[in-house]
Amino acid sequence: MASRIPKLLVDIHTHVYLPRYASVLRSREVAPRILSRTTASGQTEERLLILDNEPSGGRPVGPQYWDRDEKLRFMDKHGIDISIVSMANPWLDFLPYKSALDLSTNLNADLQTYCSTSPSLTSVEPSLNRLYALGLIPLVNDTPADTLVPFIRNLSANHPHIRGIILGTRGRGKGLDEPELEEMWGALEETGLVVFLHPHYGVGGGENVWGERENGHVLPLALGFPFETTAAVTRLILSGLLDRHPNMRILLAHAGAALPLLSSRLASCITHDPLVAHRLQHDARYYLGKLYYDAVAYGAAELGFVSAVIGRAEREGTTREEEGDAERGSTRIMFGTDHPFFPPIGEEGGDQKWQSVLDNLDAVQGVAKWSGEAKDGVKGGNALRLFGLI
Template sequence: MSQRCKKGDPLVVDVHSHLYPTFYLDLLKSRTEIPYVKDNKLVNRASAAGAGKPILPILHDVRTKIAFMDAHGIDVSVLSIGNPWLDFLKEDTAADVAKDVNDQFNQLCAKSQGRLFFFATLPLGANRDVIIAEVHRLNELDYCRGIVMGCSGIGNGLDDPVLIPVYRALADAKYPVFLHPNYGLPESVWGPRAKEYGQILPVSMGFPLETTIAVTRLILSGTFKEVPELQLIVSHACGTLPFLAGRIDNAIDHDRLWISQGKSSPARESVWDILRKNVFMDGIVYDQIPLKMAIEAGGADRVMFGTDHPFFPPPTGPSGGDEMWPSMWSNEKAVHEGFGKDSDVYRKVMGENATRVLNVGE
């Protein structure tokens, strides 16, 4: 464990930390269609317009990840591959590749002396039985703590009924779904001057709004009624849902189609109920005001610290893993300035919630 933990300070667990391991990059190097690696750049739908992400050590190197953790007092990170995960694989290869990637990720974490765990990726391009079989198999992997899934699910969204048996299998296995946005909103919504604004609109609004819509669709579909034990860990404090929950509930109560279908009854679970029962959130909001809103919406027991490393490096560019990242410190600062470093809320958000829910860092 890190020196921070040895000193008796609150345990710090990062539940939103990406790694594109070399074995995953090797898979993409073998491809000629997006997503692929070309000219030492990762090109997927999210980055194609910018000609891809340069494959720097912060993207794939475990030692660089650990150096970042040490520099920022992070004791444990729960890693996940970033988009596009394995969603691009077809049925004939998805199962074998998912098994191999998850096994290798488990082996990578096993060498970290308790510093690293991971969210597995599922063969969503395969048929439902194959996906569920991989969920069951994950129990063999000591360092797996759940699965990562994009907001598009298997293509038609998280509210696709075909996912209900998958959700049941995950709930039975007590694996949370770390829900991460796919590619934001369509480019057309940013208007004709979008190129003047860089990536500010897609990054600051596209991802959280995609997440907000996806989770709201999941709620409206009745999935949590079908699978009441399903647990999500939703990126970026569940988008804007903590702010919009009351508005969504009001819309439900006044929608004529919804009422005609008999769905708007006093006994229905509200959006607030779902946030407090089925949704955990990471605290990647960069300021204490939205963080307080997330904690007020879901409860202090349901918000966890995250960094989104290796994204949002220092504007001057990363020189390695040990320099200070403002994007990380702003999230920790939001917790300690909002609640105080000696508070129960600080300890819960920074590590205790993740330790309890994901069984890490004991």
């Protein structure tokens, strides 16, 4: 493969519900499940219910959720060259260990086939397929911790088109900072698999935080999901994980959620709390420069801010933004679409491009502090490097 970095558009946040997984969800009577219902017009539709009490009884699902040709058509419509697909939440949390082990093993094999038999980039980069994947590990409440290391090593060794894993925040029910998971993190660092940390449950719904007014899914998705990610990755930082495993490659969904905005507040709270101040080898802000971020932020100002915070983090001990921070920080940010979620609403026909995708592309292009080279990196070059495709 050529050593040059081709100018490709790579989508690192794009989901799939493979047929095997969809069948499991159809067999269930409680969330998470796929259910059938009759619409007002008398037609039958399937809906995905991933949590109890979802607004509108879940979301309509169809071939775009599991059909590879639909994924490729979506990519072609938006000029996307390569997608790093991942199974979507709720993953395996609802299963006992033995069932989770069997399903994750089979789904990883399905993902390998899904990607390895996909078209190549032909004349552009014929050595590359258009699809690669993030696999699953059987991390559920009753998982024996000592079974995870051999599973991870086998996943890495025998599934060449799987370049990482997607991981929820619950772990074995106690969170990802549980001491018993230390060897799991060591195996992930050793194999070089990227860990895509993605929310599912959200936070903030207790004690009527969201109020009594009906606001659909906006508050849980816009706030609850990012807060879940923020709490999970902050707990990992406080545990000293990134000191013990400095080569760990953790990718955060939704542009790092609230962590970039709260990083200096976090650092101050740590400094003034003797219980945790001694745990870390660096200022808390330093660790933001060791993480990776998708660009699913929908705004140029937000991406520019996140990249400046990341770039500043690499100058440990500093609190003031300097020229060049945003450019430096951009190398850890990568384009994503969150397909098949957030499709066009109320538009007829199948040829229109998705506004959610266009907003994210416009955001990347609109960051004033990024050079053309930095924007090309966010669109594709950074992902090609992180996932070992070049």
